Amino acid sequence: MVNILTGESSTDLFGGDVPPQVKDLVEQARNAETPERALALLWTAQVCAPNCPSLYYLLYKFHARHADFEQAELAALKGLEIAAEQAGLPDDWRIVTPDMADFQSPGPARFWAFTLKALAFIRLRRKDPESARAYLNKVHELDPQGGSGASVIEALIQASQSAS
Numbered sequence: 460m461v462n463i464l465t466g467e468s469s470t471d472l473f474g475g476d477v478p479p480q481v482k483d484l485v486e487q488a489r490n491a492e493t494p495e496r497a498l499a500l501l502w503t504a505q506v507c508a509p510n511c512p513s514l515y516y517l518l519y520k521f522h523a524r525h526a527d528f529e530q531a532e533l534a535a536l537k538g539l540e541i542a543a544e545q546a547g548l549p550d551d552w553r554i555v556t557p558d559m560a561d562f563q564s565p566g567p568a569r570f571w572a573f574t575l576k577a578l579a580f581i582r583l584r585r586k587d588p589e590s591a592r593a594y595l596n597k598v599h600e601l602d603p604q605g606g607s608g609a610s611v612i613e614a615l616i617q618a619s620q621s622a623s
Contacts, residue, residue, distance in 0.1 A: 475565075481508045485517065494525060512542045512570045519577055528584045535578050542571035552597060562601045572601050579612045583619060591616050 477485050481504040491497035501521060505514045515538025522531035543550060545567035546560050560568035579594035598609045
């Protein structure tokens with residue numbers, strides 16, 4: 460799969476490939492002339508393949524890019540739910556521990572952890588640094604080496620708290 464926003468390959472980190480039946484919709488969204496058309500195509504793809512984590516990634520990135528953080532959060536939470544189910548993780552992200560899955564290797568668990576990082580960013584943009592910090596603390600617990608890139612969100616949280 461190619462990240463609709465950057466054009467970069469994102470198969471390993473962002474939920475894997477989309478199913479063949481929705482690839483055309485994603486490609487059409489990537490080339491859509493208006494954001495409204497792109498969004499309609501992405502949501503149509505999601506309806507066609509509701510258990511595909513990468514579609515939720517595309518949706519939450521799209522919504523966040525357009526400063527619709529409420530919709531971004533809803534898409535990210537649904538993606539988190541789907542990834543948790545596929546990785547065999549509990550529904551409650553707060554009780555997940557590092558020994559429950561391999562959060563470093565490509566797959567649903569890695570996507571799940573990446574989505575927690577995205578939720579930290581979204582909550583920060585929704586002016587809720589406490590929730591952002593909670594999500595980020597869980598990411599740090601699952602990825603103590605920092606391979607997820609959570610330090611970027613950490614810096615944003617610190618900057619927002621310094622500005623307050």
